[in-house]
Amino acid sequence: MKYAVPIILVAVTAAVMVLGLFVTGQAGVTLGITKGSALHTAKASTPDQAMTNLLVDVQRRNWDRAFANVSTSSGVTEQAFIQDWIGSNGSLRSFSSLEGFDPRPLHATNDEAQMRVRLHFSTPVGPLEDVRDFHLIREGDVWKTVWPKLQMPSVPAEVIPVTYLRWDLVTATADGEWGSGNVDAPHVRIISMNAVDSAEGAVVMGEVTNEDTVPAFVTVNATLVDAAGNPIDDESSFDKIAHVLLPKQVTPYRIDFPNLNLKNVKNVRMDVKATLVPASADPVVGVMNQEIDTDTQGKSVLHGELLNQSGQTVNIPHVIASFYDNNGKVVWVSDGYVDRALLPQSSQPFAVEIPKNIAATVHSFHVVVNQFSIGKS
Amino acid sequence: MSRLSRIIAVATLAAACAALCSAQDLRAPQSAIAGEETAISTTGSGKATFYLVGPGVSRKNDATLGEDVHLAAQDIRTAGYYVAILCSDTCHSAGFYVNAAKPTSLTFLVHPSRVPVAQSDAVSGVAFAFDQFHNLVLAPVNVNFQLTAKDKDKDKDKASPLFSRSVRTQNGVAWFRTPSGKSAGPLQVTAALDDVTARRAVQQVASEPCNLRITGQRTKTGILVQTEPVHDCAGNVLSDGTIVTFTATGPQGKDTVDAPIKQGVARAQMDSSGPAVISAASGVVMGNEIHVEAQR
Numbered sequence: 001m002k003y004a005v006p007i008i009l010v011a012v013t014a015a016v017m018v019l020g021l022f023v024t025g026q027a028g029v030t031l032g033i034t035k036g037s038a039l040h041t042a043k044a045s046t047p048d049q050a051m052t053n054l055l056v057d058v059q060r061r062n063w064d065r066a067f068a069n070v071s072t073s074s075g076v077t078e079q080a081f082i083q084d085w086i087g088s089n090g091s092l093r094s095f096s097s098l099e100g101f102d103p104r105p106l107h108a109t110n111d112e113a114q115m116r117v118r119l120h121f122s123t124p125v126g127p128l129e130d131v132r133d134f135h136l137i138r139e140g141d142v143w144k145t146v147w148p149k150l151q152m153p154s155v156p157a158e159v160i161p162v163t164y165l166r167w168d169l170v171t172a173t174a175d176g177e178w179g180s181g182n183v184d185a186p187h188v189r190i191i192s193m194n195a196v197d198s199a200e201g202a203v204v205m206g207e208v209t210n211e212d213t214v215p216a217f218v219t220v221n222a223t224l225v226d227a228a229g230n231p232i233d234d235e236s237s238f239d240k241i242a243h244v245l246l247p248k249q250v251t252p253y254r255i256d257f258p259n260l261n262l263k264n265v266k267n268v269r270m271d272v273k274a275t276l277v278p279a280s281a282d283p284v285v286g287v288m289n290q291e292i293d294t295d296t297q298g299k300s301v302l303h304g305e306l307l308n309q310s311g312q313t314v315n316i317p318h319v320i321a322s323f324y325d326n327n328g329k330v331v332w333v334s335d336g337y338v339d340r341a342l343l344p345q346s347s348q349p350f351a352v353e354i355p356k357n358i359a360a361t362v363h364s365f366h367v368v369v370n371q372f373s374i375g376k377s
Numbered sequence: 378m379s380r381l382s383r384i385i386a387v388a389t390l391a392a393a394c395a396a397l398c399s400a401q402d403l404r405a406p407q408s409a410i411a412g413e414e415t416a417i418s419t420t421g422s423g424k425a426t427f428y429l430v431g432p433g434v435s436r437k438n439d440a441t442l443g444e445d446v447h448l449a450a451q452d453i454r455t456a457g458y459y460v461a462i463l464c465s466d467t468c469h470s471a472g473f474y475v476n477a478a479k480p481t482s483l484t485f486l487v488h489p490s491r492v493p494v495a496q497s498d499a500v501s502g503v504a505f506a507f508d509q510f511h512n513l514v515l516a517p518v519n520v521n522f523q524l525t526a527k528d529k530d531k532d533k534d535k536a537s538p539l540f541s542r543s544v545r546t547q548n549g550v551a552w553f554r555t556p557s558g559k560s561a562g563p564l565q566v567t568a569a570l571d572d573v574t575a576r577r578a579v580q581q582v583a584s585e586p587c588n589l590r591i592t593g594q595r596t597k598t599g600i601l602v603q604t605e606p607v608h609d610c611a612g613n614v615l616s617d618g619t620i621v622t623f624t625a626t627g628p629q630g631k632d633t634v635d636a637p638i639k640q641g642v643a644r645a646q647m648d649s650s651g652p653a654v655i656s657a658a659s660g661v662v663m664g665n666e667i668h669v670e671a672q673r
Contacts, residue, residue, distance in 0.1 A: 165618040165637055184489045191661060209660050213491060213582040213616040248586075248660035249620040249635060281618050281637035288648055291630035304630065309646060367633060 044069065047113035047136040050143035051103045055117070058085055059098045071137055071144040084150045089341035090315035090374045096123040096339065111138045116296070125239065125316075125337055131297065153346030160311030160344065164282030167215050186216035188245065188274040194330050195268050198355065202257040204268055205333040207322055207366075210245035215279035218245050220253045223269040224260065232265065233257055240335050242320060242370040244279050251368050252322035254333035283310030285317065285342065285369040292362065295351065300359035302334070303351040306342055306369060314342035318370035319350045323362040332358045342371075403446070403463045405473035411456045411512050412478050416445040417471070419463055431459035431475070456512035477512035483520070485568045485575035492557045492564075493584040494611050500524070500579055503552040504568040513549040520544050520551040521569045526558045526581065539564070557581055561613040583613035589664030591623070591657045599648035600625065600669050602655050606641040614641045619659060621645075625669075627653035 044050035050069055057066030067078045087093025102118040112135065119130040135146040193206035204222040220241060223234040235255050242251035290304035306317050317338040325331045334352040342348050354362060402420040409415045419425070421442035429436040429448065433455030440446050442465060453459065456477045462470040487502040502522060506514040524540040539558050544551040551568075557579075558564060564579040587610035593602035602623050607615040621643035625632040632653075634645035647655065652671040657664035 163639060165639065167618070184491060211660060213619065215618075246635075246637060247616060247619040250622070250660065284634065284636055284645075286632060286634040286645065286647070288632045289630040290632065307648065309634070365631075368635070 043141075044143045045141065047108055047115060047143045048103060048105065050136055050145060051115050051117065051134060054145050055098065055101045055103070055119075069144055070147045071139060073137070074145075074147040074149070076147050076149055080150055081147055084147075087339065087341070089313055089343065091341035092123055092125065092128075092316045092337050092339040093121075096121040096128065099127070106133070112136065113143070121339070123337070123339070128337065128339060130339070131295075133296075153343050155343065155345045158345075162282065162311065164280060164310070166278070166280045166282075168278050169276060183276060186210055186212040186214050186245075186274045186276055188212070188216050188218050188272055190220065190270055190272055191250070192330050193268070193270060195262055195265070196331070197261045200256065200258055202260045202262050202265065203254060204257070204270075205252065205254040205322070206330050207250050207252050208241070208245075208272055209250045210247055210274070213247050215247070215277055216245050216274040217243055217277040218251070219243065219273050220255065221271040221273070222255045222257075223271070224257060224262075224265045225267040225269055226264055227266040229266075231269075233260055239318070240320065240333060242318075242368050244277060246279060246281060249368075250366070251370075252320050252330065252333040252366070254335070283308055283312045283314055283344075283371065283373075285309065285314060285371060287319075287367045287369060288347065290365070290367060292354065292359070292365070300354040300356065301351045302354060302365055302367070303349065304367070305347040305349050306338065307347040308342040308344055311344045313344060313373065314371045315374050316372040317342045317348065317350070318372065319352055319367060320370060321352050321365050321367045323354060323358065323365045325361045326363045328364075331361055402469055403461060403471050405459075405461055405471040407473075409448075409453055409459075409473060409475045410478050411475050411508060411510050412450050412454050414450050415448050415453065417448065417461050418445050419443060421465065423465060425463050425465040428462040428464070429459060430462070431455065432457035434459075454510040456508075456510075456515075476516070477514040478508035478510065480506040480514045480518055480570055480573060481509040482507045482511075483568050483570055483573050483575040485566075485577055487566045487577040487579060489579065491580045491582055494557050494559055494561055494581050494609065494613060495584060497556045498554050499557040500564070500566070501552065501554040502566055502568065502577070503550060504546075504570075504575065505550055506546055506570055514546070515549045517545050517547070518570060520546060521567075522551075522553045523567045523569070524555065524558075524564055525567070526560060526562060526564045559611045583615045584609040584611065586615055586619075586659045586662045586664075589621070589657055589659060589662055591655065591664055591667060593655050593667050593669050595669060595672060596646075599646055599650065600653060600655065601644065601646055602657075602667075603644040604638070604642055604657060604664070607638055607643065607659070608641075615659075617641075619643075621657055621659045621664075623647065623655060623657050625649050625653040625655045627651045 044053050054066055054069040063082050067081050099122040100120040104116045106114040106116050115134045117132055121128045136143050188210050190208050195204045210216045220237040224232040226232050235257055237253040237255050240254040286307040286309055288305045288307050292302050295301045302321055320335040322330050323332045336352040338348050338350050340348050404418045406415050419442050423442050425440045425442050427438055427440040427446050434452050453475045456475050458474055460470055460472050462468055484505040492499045504520045506518055508514055521543045525538050540555045558581055561581050561583050564581050566577045568575045586607050590605045593600050615638055617638055619638045620635050623634045623645040625647040627649050628651050632647045632649055636643045636645040650672045653669050654666055656666045
């Protein structure tokens with residue numbers, strides 16, 4: 001009796017250790033996965049497991065194993081599959097990694113299934129979310145994903161004459177006479193401003209235009225002031241603006257004040273700063289087939305296509321849209337990054353979300369495209 | 378008793394008179410000019426120490442009472458208030474002003490460096506007159522301001538004056554304000570004071586577009602839309618690079634293209650195949666609308 005308790009404890013410990021060995025033999029390590037039921041199973045006997053296996057391997061960049069989860073009927077090469085995930089041409093996807101995923105079955109039969117997966121990417125411009133629908137089929141007793149073929153734009157070889165305009169800056173030499181070498185900062189103007197409360201906090205938004213004949217680098221700052229005239233908070237438009245404005249170009253701006261509401265705000269002090277910068281009028285990006293619609297998740301979105309009309313690659317396109325009510329007042333500003341590069345003479349789809357409470361009041365909209373190209377300022 | 382007090386009073390008066398007769402004093406000049414020699418006269422006899430304290434100098438040297446103390450040109454190069462102190466048994470001081478010399482340079486500031494045409498009170502300039510030692514000349518002088526622009530209708534090298542005015546300085550400053558001219562191009566702004574001249578240039582640029590008009594035609598790939606040459610209301614061609622936003626609205630949605638003006642005209646390719654209403658805007662100026670039929 002004296003030794004009974006220690007013996008039982010040792011026996012239980014040994015049993016748990018043996019059990020642990022067997023369990024870890026079947027389940028993978030789930031380090032670094034923040035979302036999704038990310039347990040890798042050796043054999044995908046359900047569509048859910050097949051989807052999870054594939055995405056876990058993509059997260060770990062274990063491409064061979066991930067591609068093994070793709071059905072051979074897909075007709076894609078491993079290289080194309082990898083490129084779909086890691087991007088190309090210096091696109092935003094090239095700098096992103098899959099942080100997590102939320103799979104949801106849409107439809108399933110004995111032999112095929114449809115799944116919708118919310119993919120969470122971490123990117124240099126913040127977290128990005130992508131929703132994709134996947135088709136899965138059963139091959140024998142294993143489920144596999146039918147990988148959609150990545151449609152690469154097919155552009156014929158051609159020579160595009162570059163006749164775009166460019167502005168360079170020459171800095172005055174130090175020995176010049178005082179007052180003789182001044183070049184004024186570009187003249188920019190806020191043409192509209194609106195402050196509203198949103199679910200995340202107070203939002204100040206509007207539009208700003210470059211009234212000058214030279215390009216301007218523009219930043220808009222706002223300070224919320226209380227009834228006593230004291231500043232409550234100040235923020236800048238950060239990336240919710242097209243910073244480089246060519247002559248007579250108009251850009252929306254949005255300034256977020258998280259966790260603040262306008263109840264205590266008496267006044268909003270606006271400050272727009274502009275500096276002269278070298279710039280180029282190329283590439284010209286058209287925004288085609290813009291339409292407000294409801295997406296698969298029931299959200300109101302403005303979607304369309306960006307068409308690169310020039311001969312230069314736009315690595316990271318950024319879309320900023322302002323939405324107006326019946327009176328032409330800016331009621332919301334949305335933005336979104338496109339994670340694929342915009343190749344010359346080709347197009348890429350985009351979509352930006354409109355909050356539910358705003359969608360009903362939107363009468364018209366204006367989209368501008370901000371562009372980041374490698375090797376260009 | 379009254380006799381004793383009379384003796385004391387006379388003795389005191391005599392002592393005071395003796396002291397006054399032997400005391401040093403100094404007399405500063407009424408006004409001095411920067412960079413010009415001047416002198417301070419002294420009275421009395423014996424040796425003394427002379428101090429000069431001013432905006433650009435602090436000096437000490439020996440002086441002989443009864444002789445002038447010479448101030449060299451370099452001692453009083455900076456205009457302002459100076460104090461001369463002479464110390465022997467006691468110290469005496471005198472203050473004097475050194476005024477700026479005659480103007481030899483003009484500092485001329487013109488604002489802005491770029492200006493749209495036909496704007497009221499758009500160009501301003503301010504001139505400061507300085508002497509050779511960089512002292513602001515406070516004495517009133519006349520500065521002649523002149524604005525000239527190249528006349529686009531005349532000989533290329535001929536410049537026509539837009540504005541000419543003589544302005545008297547107040548506290549060393551003269552200024553003007555004037556509307557910008559009617560033609561885009563460089564505007565030369567001159568400030569002259571005797572034989573001193575300062576020149577600046579202001580770039581006059583086209584103002585807001587006026588009568589922005591577009592035309593469009595269907596092509597194999599969509600609609601080619603372009604503006605007529607874009608001018609401001611004074612007839613100046615808008616600068617190349619100015620953005621014109623084309624918007625095509627049709628059943629397939631809305632297309633927009635921000636196209637820069639090249640050689641006076643902005644062009645864009647819209648890939649709409651259905652009927653479309655196309656409009657244009659540049660900044661806050663709207664253009665006309667055109668209707669393009671669907672592709673057959």
